Amino acid sequence: MYSVLDFAHHLTARALSAGAVAIDATVGNGHDTLHLASAVGPGGHVHGFDRQAIAIQRTRQRLATAGVAERVDLHEASHATMAATLPKTLRGEVSAVMFNLGYLPGADHAITTTPETTIDALEQALAFLQPGGVITVVLYTGHPGGSAEARAVMKWAAGLDQAAVQVLSYRFINQVNAPPELLAIHHHAA
Ligand SMILES: C[S@@+](CC[C@H](N)C(=O)[O-])C[C@H]1O[C@@H](n2cnc3c(N)ncnc32)[C@H](O)[C@@H]1O
Structure with missing residues (x-):
């Protein structure tokens, strides 16, 4: 079976094609950013957000080593600035x-x-x-604040209009130590 992280990569890779645009809302150490940059290819583009400089630095290094830095814009900012930061022309255009x-x-x-x-x-x-696009959210319930955040996100997602999106919860229910869980939101294809 796919791990939570592997399944997030599988779902996003399926939604992405050469030349697509993707967003990494939490770049961290850059593993997901690199995955997205590889999936969109040389003609595609990725926007990454993280509010910590150290995350941006580590990710910049990872992307440079992989030779894909030129197709990624890294924003040292909260993902809550996404709408203010990204061009309005990208609305309805992002695949993952x-x-x-x-x-x-x-x-x-x-x-x-x-x-x-x-x-x-x-x-x-x-x-x-965009129609056919996907949002993946990896949730951690094993650290202080994490389970409250996971509950809030799940409650929000459960209320989304099923005519617009499909929402999937993917989790292993017999693992000890509060393993991560995946939420995936799929925009119905047009
Ligand atoms: C679990 S890590 C992400 C791991 C990353 N996706 C990877 O592949 O290595 C979570 C990241 O979210 C970042 N973060 C926390 N609050 C944020 C916010 N409001 N906006 C953007 N990033 C945030 C943290 O700085 C941290 O780097």
């Missing part, structure tokens, strides 16, 4: 948006995503999504 919530491994664990800004950013991401 990835969120990987929580804190940055190997940095200050006190700096985490928060329910209010996460849901604000998810609402903004929906406005950028």
Whole structure:
């Protein structure tokens, strides 16, 4: 079976084709940004957000090493600034948006995503999504604040209009130590 992270990569890769536009809402160490940059190819583009400079630096290095830096714009800013930061022409044009919530491994664990800004950013991401596009959200319930955030995001997602989007919850129910969970929001194809 796919791990939560592998399944997020599978779903986003399926939604992306050469020349597509994608957003990484939480770049962190850059694994997801690199995945998106590879999937959109040389003619595509990725916008990445993280509010920590260290995350932006690590990701810039990872992308440069892989030779894909020129197809990625990294924004050292909250994902809640997405609508203000990205060109309005991208609305309805983005094929995949990835969120990987929580804190940055190997940095200050006190700096985490928060329910209010996460849901604000998810609402903004929906406005950028094109028909057939997907938003993936990796949720962590095993750290302080994480389970409250996961509950808030799940409640928000459960209320989305089924005529517009399909919402999938993917989680392993017999694993110990509160494993991560995946939420995927698929915009119906036109
Ligand atoms: C679990 S890490 C992301 C891992 C990353 N996707 C990867 O592949 O390595 C979560 C990241 O969210 C970032 N973050 C926290 N609050 C944020 C916000 N409001 N906007 C954007 N990023 C935020 C943290 O700085 C951290 O780097």
